[in-house]
Amino acid sequence: MRLINRSPSRGGRLALAILPFALLLALYLAHSAQRLELNPNDKLLPSFGQMSAAVERLAFTPDERSGDYLFWLDTASSLKRLGTGLAIAAVAGLCLGVAAGTLPLFGAPLSPLITVLSMVPPLAILPILFIVFGLGELSKVMLIVIGITPILARDLEQRAREIPPELLIKAQTLGANTWTLILRLVLPQLMPRLLISLRLVMGSAWLFLIAAEAIASTDGLGYRIFLVRRYMAMDVILPYVAWITLLAWAMDYLLWRLTRLLFPWHEGAKA
Amino acid sequence: MSDKKGGTGAFIQVKNVWKQYGDQVVLERLNMNIAEGEFCTLVGASGCGKSTFLRLLLGQEAPSRGEILLDGQPLAAEPDVSRGVVFQRYSVFPHLSVLDNVALGLELPRAPFLGRLLGRSKRDAREQATQMLHKVGLDHALDKYPAQLSGGMQQRLAIAQALIMKPRVLLLDEPFGALDPGIRKDMHALLLELWRETRLTVFMVTHDLSEGFSLGSRVLVFDKPRIDPHAPGAYGARVTYDISLHDGHRTPVAADSLPADLAGPFQTAYQGA
Ligand SMILES: Nc1ncnc2c1ncn2[C@@H]1O[C@H](COP(=O)(O)OP(=O)(O)OP(=O)(O)O)[C@@H](O)[C@H]1O
Ligand SMILES: [Mg+2]
Numbered sequence: 001m002r003l004i005n006r007s008p009s010r011g012g013r014l015a016l017a018i019l020p021f022a023l024l025l026a027l028y029l030a031h032s033a034q035r036l037e038l039n040p041n042d043k044l045l046p047s048f049g050q051m052s053a054a055v056e057r058l059a060f061t062p063d064e065r066s067g068d069y070l071f072w073l074d075t076a077s078s079l080k081r082l083g084t085g086l087a088i089a090a091v092a093g094l095c096l097g098v099a100a101g102t103l104p105l106f107g108a109p110l111s112p113l114i115t116v117l118s119m120v121p122p123l124a125i126l127p128i129l130f131i132v133f134g135l136g137e138l139s140k141v142m143l144i145v146i147g148i149t150p151i152l153a154r155d156l157e158q159r160a161r162e163i164p165p166e167l168l169i170k171a172q173t174l175g176a177n178t179w180t181l182i183l184r185l186v187l188p189q190l191m192p193r194l195l196i197s198l199r200l201v202m203g204s205a206w207l208f209l210i211a212a213e214a215i216a217s218t219d220g221l222g223y224r225i226f227l228v229r230r231y232m233a234m235d236v237i238l239p240y241v242a243w244i245t246l247l248a249w250a251m252d253y254l255l256w257r258l259t260r261l262l263f264p265w266h267e268g269a270k271a
Numbered sequence: 272m273s274d275k276k277g278g279t280g281a282f283i284q285v286k287n288v289w290k291q292y293g294d295q296v297v298l299e300r301l302n303m304n305i306a307e308g309e310f311c312t313l314v315g316a317s318g319c320g321k322s323t324f325l326r327l328l329l330g331q332e333a334p335s336r337g338e339i340l341l342d343g344q345p346l347a348a349e350p351d352v353s354r355g356v357v358f359q360r361y362s363v364f365p366h367l368s369v370l371d372n373v374a375l376g377l378e379l380p381r382a383p384f385l386g387r388l389l390g391r392s393k394r395d396a397r398e399q400a401t402q403m404l405h406k407v408g409l410d411h412a413l414d415k416y417p418a419q420l421s422g423g424m425q426q427r428l429a430i431a432q433a434l435i436m437k438p439r440v441l442l443l444d445e446p447f448g449a450l451d452p453g454i455r456k457d458m459h460a461l462l463l464e465l466w467r468e469t470r471l472t473v474f475m476v477t478h479d480l481s482e483g484f485s486l487g488s489r490v491l492v493f494d495k496p497r498i499d500p501h502a503p504g505a506y507g508a509r510v511t512y513d514i515s516l517h518d519g520h521r522t523p524v525a526a527d528s529l530p531a532d533l534a535g536p537f538q539t540a541y542q543g544a
Contacts, residue, residue, distance in 0.1 A: 166361035169331055172350040174436060175380030183386040184375065188366045265366050265416040 046235040054235040058224075070224065074240075078221040079247070081137065082209050085144025086198065089205075092145065093152025094187075094194055100153065101160025102186050103178070111157065118150030123211055130216060140212040147208045148201050152194070159193045160186055192263040199255045206248055280343070282307035282472060283328075283440070288337035290323055295504030297323050301337070303491070303510060307439075308470040312483035315493030319508040321476040324493070325442050328474060329354055341440070352380060355433030359445040362429035363417045369428055370413040373400035376435045400435060407431045407461060423454040427461065434465060443475040447482070455479075459486055490514040 008016055032045035046054075059071035100110035126143055133139035163186065171181045213222030221244055228236045259266065281304030288301040297320040305311060313321045326332045327339060330347050339346045347353070356362075363372050377396035378388045388396055404410055407427040417425055426446055433441060447455045463486065466473055477483045483490050492512035499505045 164361035166358045167364060169329065169350050170356065170358075170362060170364075170432075171375075171379070173329075173352060173354060173356050173433070173438070174376040175352045176386070177383055180379050180383065180386035184379065185364065263366070265418060267418075 043232045043234055046238065050235040051239050054233070055239050058236065070219075071243075074219055074221045074224050075243070075247075077217075077219045078209060078213065081140050081213075081220070082144065082205060085141045085209070086148065086202075086205055088141070089145045089148035089152055089201075090194060090198060092149045093156060093197075094190065096149070096153035097156025098160055098182060098186055098190065101157035102182060107157070114150050114153045114157065118154055122147035122208060126212065126215065135216040140209065140217065143208045143212045144205050148205055151201050151204070152197050155197045155200075156190055156194060159190055163189055192259050192266040195255050195259045195262075199252050202248055202252055202255075206244065210244075281305060282309075282342060284340040284343075286337050286340065288327065288334045288339060289507070290320065290327060290332070291335045291507070293504075296507035298327075298509070299507035300509055303513065305472060305489075307472055310466055310473045310486060310488040311475070311491055312487035312489070313474060313476045313491050313493060314478070314480060314483045315508065316495075317478075319493045319495060321493055322444055325356075325444050325474060325476060328440065329356055329442055352436050353438055354440045354442060355436055355438035356442045357426065357429045357433055357444070357446045359448045362446075363425055363432060365417050368414050368416055369404065369409060369420070370397060370400055372417065372428055373403055373432050373435050376432060400431075403431045403435045404428075406465070421454075423450050423458060426450065426458060430462070430465070434469065437469075439471060441471050441473045443473065445476050445478060448478060455482070462486065484516065488516055490516065 028045065029048075032047055035042045035045050036047060055071065059069060062068065063070050096110060096114060099106040100114060101107065122143060125146070126139075129139040129142050129146070133142055167185060168181065171185045176184065209220075210222030210225070213220035214226040217223040221240055225237050225240050283305040285301050285303045285305075288298065289296065290298040301324070313324065315321050323332070327334055328346070330349050330351065333348060341353070350356070364375070367375060374393075374396045377399060378393070379386060381392070382388055387393070401410065401413065404413060407430055409424060409427055409431065412420060412424065417428065420428065429446070447458050450458065459482065462473075475483075475486065477486075490512070491510050492514070493508045494511040495506055495508045496511055497506040
């Protein structure tokens, strides 16, 4: 049988999914054990014992100076920034995308602007954000908003244009004005697409968050990682990275479930 | 072309209408009067401008020259509730259930800000929509989404959705083009029944000549009478045959009983459509 026609069985699929993770883990453990055997003070590849001790210290023991549980404090701060940034970007991107994609008179000035803005590398204007918005929460949230909004707006504009013109005509013969046409036809059709776009930009959002936290912050997951880098504390960095990955995956999964739940008619909800 | 039906007071008057895109003339010198309650079927070779004519009637596009009058008034320049439409595809809203697809037409005109009705008036609208869906035989599928319906059921839904607005004119662009022959027969019966009941004016584009002759009370044949081989876009299509069928005469006509020059182009192209 040709390779293209062969697919794994149910159990086989699961085994194949676990395989690369297991291999990576085994590779890590072997190298870590090897290095620690040569030099018990080696910091590059800490053992699981060392890492869980670090997690224990940060997550389940109050900090000596502030009395906070740093791990959870960092998580809460980061998620708050990320959530605020994504929410603002989603609303702004949706408004811009719908306006540019549905109303030609709005699209004429907006489309070129959005296209050019989406080309500006957000990290390059991070210093400007710090100058304009200060070093507080606002500039970090703004970095996410500025980085994500043009991408969302462009995608949603494109999707709005892809709505068959027949449907727009039909809605008008059913008595819709421009506003109700957007409300009852365009927005419902774009909402599932917004959730899918959010899943796609999630990686960039985390990137901007961690970059902003690394440069100017006093808490947050990104801040902690860059802080302990000075002591080469891989036993802290690695669990943090794993935790960020888990959070990102969980958000992706939740958005997917939400799409399926809210928009059962949408084909993208199935994949 | 012909003035057989009605004089200057005709329901729809098409006066010397031209339509061109750039230098491509699609339709030229269309003149006709359509009486209220007429069922016009539009036939003609592919690309000769039948859908374009329908778009003009719908107000989706404006004629390049000439004008179309509805009840003596120039046609509204954009689609509105006076003219319903059913396309071959994309006629129903995929994100709304069958019931909501039909109720939408009752909600939109009455709720210019929210776009939806609430409470009692919403229940009334859904009640009315349910009755309309009963008429087209979809009462067992009220809560389904269009993607869960067969092609024929989707077109039934589209027809119900258009008729709930009580339009004066119904425009159909190859509404049954994608359906298999058995289903198409049912749809013909349904459409004729609804037309007799409402007496609305129907324009229906079809590629199936016998469909055109069995359904219509009037058949408009679009064709290009002149063709310049060096400039294919120089001349547009006109209505070359305008055939009025009396009620008694409305029986399926085989393509071979038509004038030879008329039947020729269809037989090859459309028998399988
Ligand atoms: N928006 C447009 N811009 C330019 N040309 C157009 C446009 N719309 C239609 N045409 C041209 O007008 C001609 C008639 O198109 P139309 O869709 O009305 O034909 P039709 O009779 O409906 O054909 P079919 O039976 O295949 O549906 C075609 O040659 C098409 O290329
Ligand atoms: Mg057509």
